[in-house]
Amino acid sequence: MDTMTLTSPGDPTSPAAASNTAYPPTQPTSGSASTGSLPPRGGRLHRVWRGADTDPAWARPALMGVLLATLVLYTWNLTASGYANSFYSAAVQAGSESWKAFFFGSSDAANSITVDKPPASLWVMALSVRLLGLNSFAILFPQVLMGVATVGVVYTTVKRHFGAAAGLIAGVALALTPVAALMFTFNNPDALLTLLMALGAWATMKAIEQASPKWMMIVGVFIGLGFLTKTLQVLLVVPFFGLAYLVAAPTTLRKRIIHSLMAVGTMVLSAGWWVAIVELIPASARPYIGGSQTNSFLELTFGYNGLGRLSGDETGSVGGGGGAAGGQWGETGLFRMFSSSVGGQVSWLIPSALILLAAGLWLRGRLPRTDLRRAAYVVWGGWLVVTMLVFSFMAGIFHEYYTVALAPAIAALVGMGAVEVWERRDSAVATVALSAAIAAAATWSFILLSRTTAYGEWLRVSVLALGMAAALLVLGLRWFHPRAVPLVLAAALVAGLAGPAAYTVSTTAQAHSGSIVTAGPAGSGGGPGGMRGGMPPQQQGQTGTTQPGGAPTGGTTGGGMGGLLDASTPSTAVVAALSQDADQFTWVAAAVGSQTAAGLQLGTGLPVMAIGGFNGSDPSPTLAQFQQYVANGKIHYFASGGRGFGNQNGGSSSSSEIASWVEQNFTAVTIDGSTFYDLTQPLSATS
Incomplete structure (x- = not known):
């Protein structure tokens, strides 16, 4: 690496030159030789390995190395998490057995109720299970591939206008973000959502380059698919995607x-077709919409999963809102992303990203409207700022792992901004910004590493010393021998990435299970099994034995049938009892709460009704409906001990009514320490 490695010869520094940046770059990017000096192209394999003629020779091999390293890092301990979040794994199992369950995202193959999210992420996993069978690898490996793809998309998008070095910095920073390593090895919808948002940013930059309606429609497709993954969250990136196009596309304002x-329009169509089918089809012909109180996906979208997340007014939720003084989902406020529970997940490079964003916008502020680099700052910077502010002040349900949505924007801004200020290092503003970004990364890493004892003193002290030295030396690089420059830059990179890298390795080395998981070393957030924080304290406990797939649960041991946050694996005796005469019943069992039902369903491979949905607070089924199911001989057992929060925050009390009715009218049987009620054996005539 020499002093020109980060320099893009074609980067304009004058308004006249910058006017050409509205179109795809035609000049060699950073460190590249002229096309005439390159050896003749060989076959397809050579083209894959070498990349474009205008790329530096090291760029494509380096990218492949980063992608391969990401794949290995995310895969090596993957199946230790078993079924991970059994709530979604049970729905995946159902979708692999029933195409109707696949389409709606049902919790069971008999289609009693859906999960409380749209089904796009389940579709990917269910197809994998149909191909590879029901197992941990089949469920989780698609998430790994999404992670590798997201790293590649961020690299490609950043490299196009800032050079290969910027793309590699961004890709590595993303791969080593702890919460990214967590969610790209876990089966929540956030992995697919993050990939789709990154693809949206990539397509937006392509659209701006070409003033292309086709590429803007592709942006709409990605956003629409993001809506079918996690509803309204994807819309947080839309305002600045649109603003960047309206400002920078090289065509008339009207166009x-x-x-x-x-x-x-394309976004609405891409998401609306599924929503229209669900809303228009008779309720009797589809499963109940989990998470809603009126069996409506629109209510779920704009209530429990929408505005309720902002206000804290979430009907049927298990917790109340936050506030400036703290609440059941954690303290809200401007510095929430830097708090003790959230900071180690994603915030390592946020201070540096904000410094470099401000510097980049300042340095390019007077260039023509169509400047593509400034447009990139608007796209990625708007993504980061808007999403971070919403997460910081939302008073409803908030989990630390949501912050994976920030990771691509942080990584992109660090890569783009670092190269931008390096290229402009003759400017005092650029030099000071680079030094400040390095110092901020080292200082904040020192603080975050001080919150855990997992790595001792040596790592945090080394990071701080190395980073502060690099920050000071950057200010005087013009007086250094050229051979010393790469050493200073390498020190800056190590200081900025060592902390998150340590957290990331710790994350991938552990099993994670249940509904609430966090990244980092064990004990950094409280609670075993990867379940640390994010749940109202008075509602964190649950019973459980082992996580389906073999990993330990996040709950306390006790031989129960699972709980609100995690499922337990039923014993061989329980599986045998529930499987007996299974073909005579629609559901071999029913249980309050989705996690309790999920454990039984994954253990038996047979449909289990989740009464009340995830929280046990949905009116599905009502007592009258459940009584009719029992009268018709559709349910064999009722599992005692399921956890639910019916009638809380305005939720339905149906689950508690059903449990009381069953206990009063049917025979209790104990199977290997677990209590069930045989719904074919009434104590007396049921009412």
Whole structure:
């Protein structure tokens, strides 16, 4: 690496030159030789290995190395997590058995109720299970591939206008973000959502380059699919995607507006087809919409999963809202992303990203409207700032792992900004910004590493010393021998990435299970099994034995049938009892709460009804409906001990009514220490 490695010869520094940046770059990017000096291209394998003629020779091999390392890091301990979040794994199992359950995202193959999210992420996993069978690898490996793909997309998007070095910095920073390593090895919807948002940013930059309505419509497709993954969260990136196009696309304002409206229309169509089917089909012909109180996906979207997350007014939720003084989902406020529970997940490079974002916008502030680098800052910077502010002040349900949505934007801004200020290092503003970004990364890493005892003193002290030295030396690089420059830059990179790298390795070395998981070393957030924080304290306990798939649960041991946050694996005797005469019943069992039902379903491979959905607070089924199911001989057993929070925050009390009715009218049987009620054996005539 020499002093020119980060320099893009074609980068304009004058307004006249910058006017050409509205179109795809035609000049060699950082460190590249002229095309005439390159050896003739060979076959397809050579093209894959070498990349474009305008790329430096090291760029494509380095990218492949980063992608391969990410794949290995995320895969090596993957199946230790078993079924991970059994709530979604049970729905995946159902979708692999029933195409109707696949389409709606049902919790069981008999289609009693759906999960409380749209089904796009389940579709990917269910197809994998149909191909590879029901096992931990089949469920979790698609998430790993999404992680590798997201790293590649961020690299490609950043490299296009800032050079290969910027792309590699961004890709490595993303791969080593602890919460990214967590969620790209876990089966929550956030992995697919993050990939789709990154693809949206990539397509937005392509659209801006070409003033292309086609690419704007592709942006709409990615956003629409993001909605079918996790509803309204994907819309947080839309305002600045649209603003960047309206400002920077090299065409008339009228066409920019029309193209943006076309993107909105495509977005609505990409998501709306599924929503329309669900809303228009008779309720009797589909499963109940989990998470809603009125069996409506629109209510779920704008209530429990939408505005309720912002206000804290979530009907049927298990916890109340937060507030400036703290609440059941953690203290809200401007510095929430830096708190003791959230900081280690994602915030390592946020201070540096914000410094470099401000510097980049300042340095490019007077260039023409169509400047593509400034447009990139708007796309990625808007993504980061808007999403971070929403997460910081939302008063409803908030989990630490949500912050994976910030990771691509942080990584991109660090890569882009680092190269930008390096290229402009003759400017005092750029040099000071680079030094400040390095110092901020080292200082904040020192603080975050001080919150855990997992790595001792040596790591945090080394990071701080190395980073502060690099920050000071950067200020005087012009007086250094050229051979010393790479050493200073390498020290800066190590200081910025050593802390998150340590957290990431610790994350992938552990099993994670249940509904609430966090990244980092054991004990950094409280609670075993990867379940640390994010749950109202008075509602964290549950019973459980082992996580389906073999990993330990996040609950206390006790031989129960699972709980609100995690499922337990039923014993061989329980599986045998529930499987007996299974073909005579629609559901071999029913249980309050989705996690309790999920454990039984994954253990038996047979449909189990989740009464009340995830929280046990949905009116599905009502007592009258459940009584009719029992009268018709559709349910064999009722599992005692399921956890639910019916009638809380305005939720339905159906689950508690059903449990009371069953206990009063049916025979209790004990199977290997677990209590069930045989719904074919009434104590007396049921009412």
